[in-house]
Amino acid sequence: MDETNEQVVDIRSRPFYKLLLLSAAVGALGALLTLAFIIIMTQGTQLIWEFIPQLFGLSSGTESALFIIVACTLGGLLVGLITHCTRTRPALLAEELGEFVENGRLDPRNGMVGLLRGLVGLLFGGSIGPEGPLTGGSGALGTWLAERMGLKRPVGAISTLAGMSGMFGAFLGSPFGFAMFTIEGGLEKGKLSWKLLLPSIVAASVGYGVFFALTGYVFGGGYIFPAYEEWRLLDLGYAVLLGLLGGLVGLLFIRLFKGMRSLAEKGKTHPVALALLAGLILGAVGALFPVLLFSGDAEIQVLLNDAAKLGLIMLIVLALLKVFITATCLALGWSGGYIFPSFFMGTALGLALHQMLPFIPEIVCIVCVMSGISVALLKSPIALALIIQTLFDVRLAPIIAISILAAFLLTYKAELVPATENKVPE
Incomplete structure (x- = not known):
């Protein structure tokens, strides 16, 4: 040197x-x-x-x-x-x-x-x-x-x-x-x-x-999440199971993305056709469910407001369709991230789980599934814990940590793209 x-x-x-x-x-x-x-x-x-x-x-x-x-x-x-x-x-x-x-x-x-x-x-x-x-x-x-x-x-x-x-x-x-x-x-x-x-x-x-x-912008300042009424040790146990479920959804996203990108590689000399196909699929799904359009940032509050009206089945459908169209857009040539879409997926599925299992606090369902999906895709547990924590009650910090850890251990070897072998630059 x-x-x-x-x-x-x-x-x-x-x-x-x-x-x-x-x-x-x-x-x-x-x-x-x-x-x-x-x-x-x-x-x-x-x-x-x-x-x-x-x-x-x-x-x-x-x-x-x-x-x-x-x-x-x-x-x-x-x-x-x-x-x-x-x-x-x-x-x-x-x-x-x-x-x-x-x-x-x-x-x-x-x-x-x-x-x-x-x-x-x-x-x-x-x-x-x-x-x-x-x-x-x-x-x-x-x-x-x-x-x-x-x-x-x-x-x-x-x-x-x-x-x-x-x-x-x-x-x-x-x-x-x-x-x-x-x-x-x-x-x-x-x-x-x-x-x-x-x-x-x-x-x-x-x-x-x-x-x-x-x-004057504060990340997450526009969301009105359900209150966390009382901290319970039992919620740490729920965090493990819910985090694992989020991790499984993340694995589904990874598998779907890799499969679609592999197919897209065969047509990589036709980027216009691939991106156009993604637009058609996005439009068809969005025409049926407009809440699935865009990143999911503003649409998270729509889910929170309308969860009871949407119902269990529709919330699950929305979560899975968000997985599908986000993977489709990214695999077929649209440039974008997957943090906000993963937050939408986690919110939709978390709300559905609370309707299925009402004895688990609604906010615990949301934060744990959201954490599990996002860490499965990003593989940065501490960074994500810091980011997700800014959205929620500070008392949820250990619950976020446990759900992230559970999902990270489950999905550790599953990567959206192969990890680089090179070292951090000097």
């Missing part, structure tokens, strides 16, 4: 303090990119699903099955054309993190194309989460800035990490969340480094501060 790298390694050196300042600046830019993305997504969604339908005498696009099918199909066409014209392959959140682990950077062009493709998919009702394209876009921004300034690895890698951390801190409200993703990725590699973790925490904290100062 040369002298410059030695200075970076020493966390008490002046160069490292400068690196923390760089991380803070890049984290702030990651938060601003996130804000711009959300503003465009919000305004664009209103244009497509409210203003345009009103021109045809509809109060909302989700009222018309025909409008839903046309909009989702058009979205699939646009997503496919983006892939065809740019020749960039859509990447999952896990693949973007794997690229960073392997190369210490994210390709700026691929990241920005993924950001655009994800935005288009979300605008047209895609059952995908915004955190996927935002991770790639913010990380690519960090890489681009580092390379424009002539910064070499490892400083360039830290700039990339800072961009992603700023986005996660801003959007998911956890200054430690992305740092924990880094830690948990490093556990299997046998190497951790404060020179990666501290800049990540600084970037996420600044990103959160900038985002909150501009928007």
